Amino acid sequence: MRIGRGIRVKKLLGEGVLRILRTRNLVDKTLRIKRNGDFLVIPLTMEVQREELRKLGVEGDLVVEGFEEATSTPSLFENLRNVLSDDDLKIVPRSYDVIGDVCILQLPKELYDRRKIIGEVFLKTMKNIRMVLNKTEPLSGEYRVGGYEVLAGEGSMETVYREHGCIFKLDISKVFFTPRLSAERIRVASLVKPGEVVCDLFAGIGPFSIIIAKKNPSVKVHACDINPYAYKYLVENIRLNRVEDRVKAYLGDARELSEKSLKNVGDRIIMNLPMSSEMYLDAAKNALKKRGGIVHLHVFLEKDTDPDEKYARISESFRRLGCETKLLSSRRIREVAPFKYHWGFDIEVKPENAELQASSS
């Protein structure tokens, strides 16, 4: 038994929290994770402030307590130390993403000539990793896809990722995907009520849609995306997770679909297109049932922007569309760049003449 720092989190959120902490090397692998009823206590490698964890989208209680020892293996950074100078070691990113058996780094240009050897160390040290990529281009364009180069490993960039009991096939060079929304996905899925109809307007390969459908057998989900590759994987993932009876996939523009097939069908609308979701509030209104419902709106916020002011602007935009709004909750989901946050608003949206409209339909 050794006394160490840890974070106490709900078991339900454990998978997502562990994923985030592991990619930042914050989980102390020399100690065993503890299971206490509905909670996990995860041992930490260093002292972390609650605020820093919140920035990563991790909520939990920081504790100091006894943990059992685990058997140890050389760490990634011990192995990197064997091939890099002290200066290079200082700028190797401490965080990376693991999607299925693909590990994604974003190396600074100063490490360009050392990138292959760094990739090899990651490949050799990390269990279950088949390929190591370097992100060379930021997410861009309508499809929100980045550019990647292979540092180590073989085969295609297609992989299978597991989350909350669901499986997702994807190729990160063709579609948007991030494991860093794991906690947000299960949070939204836990809010959905039996019998609801959900419209996931920017569904990508389907993580929100499929997790919601898997956890809520009586719901119907309409999932659309404009990227043909995302649509292809969405269709495949619906089949792989056996939710064909609950999730319907659409290829196309969310606004156009909201005026046709998705008009007035949804109790709940998911708008995970933080770059430009505010330009689609009309689509959310169209897709909502005439009596209104809940909109999960994702946006980017600069550090200096007050979320209340942002919400006031969103509310005003809905008002101009003839809708009343009520803010149910809002949260910083993750930091996407220094001083820039992915922020989520849960908003109740109701057309001003909702009763009238509903009774005349």
Ligand SMILES: C[S@@+](CC[C@H](N)C(=O)[O-])C[C@H]1O[C@@H](n2cnc3c(N)ncnc32)[C@H](O)[C@@H]1O
């Ligand atoms: C930030 S990604 C989110 C994907 C998914 N919700 C997730 O969490 O992985 C936004 C997605 O919206 C899609 N998209 C962009 N503009 C769109 C539009 N006008 N209509 C439908 N989908 C769109 C992109 O192709 C991309 O897959």
